Amino acid sequence: MQSFLEVADGKRALTEGEKSWVADVREMAYNVEDIIDEFMYRMRREQSGGRLTRLFYKTIHFPKNLWVRHRIATKLQKIKRMIKDIPERSQRYGVDHIEGTSTCHDDQKRWVQNHGESSLFVKDEDLVGIEDDRQLLVRWLTDGEPQRAVISVVGMGGSGKTTLVAKAYKCETVERHFNCCAWITVSQTYDIEDLLRSMIKEFYLATKEKEAVPIDLSTMRYKQLLEILVNYLRPKRYVVVLDDVWSGDLWRDLNVSLPDERNGSRVMLTTRNGDIGSSSFGVKSHVHHLQPLGKKEAWGLFCMKAFSSSSPNRSCPQELKIIALELVEKCKGLPLAIVALGGLMSSKSLESEWSRVCNSLNWHLSNNTELDRMKTILLLSFNDLSYRLKRCFLYCCLFPEDFLIRRKRLIRLWMAEGFVEKIKGITPEEVAEDCLMQLVCRNMLQVVERNPAGRPKSCKMHDLMRELALSTSETEKFCAVYDGQEEASEESTARRLSVQTSD
Ligand SMILES: Nc1ncnc2c1ncn2[C@@H]1O[C@H](COP(=O)(O)OP(=O)(O)OP(=O)(O)O)[C@@H](O)[C@H]1O
Ligand SMILES: [Mg+2]
Known part of the structure; x- marks a missing residue:
């Protein structure tokens, strides 16, 4: 299943049928992962301690263990049936192999x-x-x-x-x-x-x-x-x-x-x-x-794009200033985003329209051509990552916006999640650190602090990159983030959940 998902991930431009097939297999892989996790957990408990303790534990818990094993076996049977169903369903709807091209549409x-x-x-x-x-x-x-x-x-x-x-x-x-x-x-x-x-x-x-x-x-x-x-x-x-x-x-x-x-x-x-x-x-x-634009330059560029038609000297009307400053702040000095957002706002003149955009500026949900184009450009970096690196990257959006992610902590979390490949002769920590360095080199994570030897100590995600990661995570059910701004959906079956509060 994992190999299938990796191959499907390398293909772009999947049809709707193929997408839903991939989603089914992904869901199934998650379920299998859960069962294996549960089984391993029970086995380890039985096997921990000395011989006597183990014997004692086994005897005391015998009826319970029997019941647990029976439960796991039933789950496995159910999964086996579902796995058999997937190809049948795909054939019924005429999708029996993944055809998407390996690059984006021409x-x-x-x-x-x-x-x-x-x-x-x-x-x-x-x-x-x-x-x-x-x-x-x-x-x-x-x-x-x-x-x-x-x-x-x-x-x-x-x-x-x-x-x-x-x-x-x-x-x-x-x-x-x-x-x-x-x-x-x-x-x-x-x-x-x-x-x-x-x-x-x-x-x-x-x-x-x-x-x-x-x-x-x-x-x-x-x-x-x-x-x-x-x-x-x-x-x-x-x-x-x-x-x-x-x-x-x-x-x-x-x-x-x-x-x-x-x-x-x-x-x-x-x-x-x-x-x-x-x-x-x-x-x-x-x-x-290249460094991000400074506050003054970012503001200048935004005004130039947003107010070129409404005001001859391209200055921001007083009543819009607070909202406009907030919007520019969200772009974190990235010219592409400032130009896209400025272009979008140039067609809006009412204060109410501006506040609506500002309050709902959930980049990944917006349905706007300018912002869509910006997303396409930023997504190129994500699509270029290997399957493993993609998961490492997506994982980072579980942290709140602007959060300083410590290298050591992130590495341990990735290892615990099983994202880190086993390579002979190299410790998992080193492999994970290499993943981190690759994301840093590709400018997908930004180093905030380094130790005296120049090694990253903490890093963070650019806001827009985080939004993109969030949107992909949601479609792939990789994770869901609730920060109080949106209604939590009860049906969400995301694998990981990050609940963020400000108090
Ligand atoms: N210093 C600047 N002042 C004003 N606008 C800028 C500036 N730098 C970039 N832009 C605008 O930002 C947008 C993106 O810029 P550009 O294409 O140079 O980015 P890039 O780093 O080459 O992106 P990519 O990695 O996709 O190639 C363009 O529309 C450009 O007009
Ligand atoms: Mg370029």
Whole structure:
């Protein structure tokens, strides 16, 4: 069952029938887990203590144990019947194997890519708090160091990586400094030959002379493409941007195609994964971790988006100020969220409408296109996790908003839940710590405190990430959280329950 669930989890775009089949199997797996848990608990009690104690315990509790075993056996029989029923039911409704594709829908994929590329064209006047970071990148690009260097910009989804890199890439100093340049959007799934083709086209077209792109590019294979690219780049000082990198293998694939002739060429990449950003690539590298927008900048950006039509100087009307500040606070400095929320509020002018949104801003429940799009973008990070990491991540939403989660405690809890894989020669604590580090590197958990050796001591979840985790947890019945804001549903059959009160 576990393997089935893992396979189904890797597939996106399941039909409704398939989804309900997966939900049935998940429910069943939970039930089986419960029975095993109960059985183990009883067995351990019988086996604990010395020989005499065990004998005494067994004799005294014999009738009760008999009854318990009978109860467990009945439950098992019932489960066996239900397990037999599942495939029958699936066949009856015409779903007998999971067909979903392993990635998201094609149109969704295209939309995500378009969205990423649109960040290349954000106007200067629409940007806030970018100047210092931009100057730093420009300095790294043009510092005159002859060896080819890699510059990585790392940050969570929607933190403004593409926007920042685009601003540095398109500035005049950089354009003048390099002989040729190319911007490549990589994304989660890529084909190396297609990347090489795009790169050749970009390099050829971006030159001032607009050289003619070799016509038979589409029929060329890897070796020929490589040859063209290397021959083209060798005498030149080039800059190439690899936007939205998800896999560390990319560099291995592309390294040979980007020659280092010690003429000051640069490769710039953006990624959500700090591991990729900080791998040294065997060359000189700089890493820039993007920070959330400060309060002032976040406010400025929100006002710009929310009040552009209603007030000429884009300022917030006095009566809306308190609510607006509260809304901005919820975005925790994430530009993507601020822009989405600002866009949503720009169509609302009444104070009552604003308070309604603010009070019901349960991101995961809202049915709004702008916010849906934001969710899609943030969900990419979640979908990229392995089955185990997904469970570790979802578990973190059981803690209240803004809660400081201690590393040691979290690791123990994950172990107790059975999320941690057994690996020979490594202690479960080390495996769990590795899971934590992976979530941190992928910017899905944020480190708040570190010990003197630089190891995370406590971390927390970004509000929006937590909302997404909550929404997935609810559909998968992984857990439910009651914080007094919503009516507790009596039918909820979630596996874990977190009850949070403020007093
Ligand atoms: N400094 C900024 N000022 C104003 N708007 C910004 C800023 N940074 C980003 N944005 C806006 O936030 C949105 C997301 O930005 P961007 O696409 O650059 O994020 P990203 O980190 O590249 O996301 P992803 O990880 O999905 O690639 C865009 O709509 C962009 O216009
Ligand atoms: Mg991007």
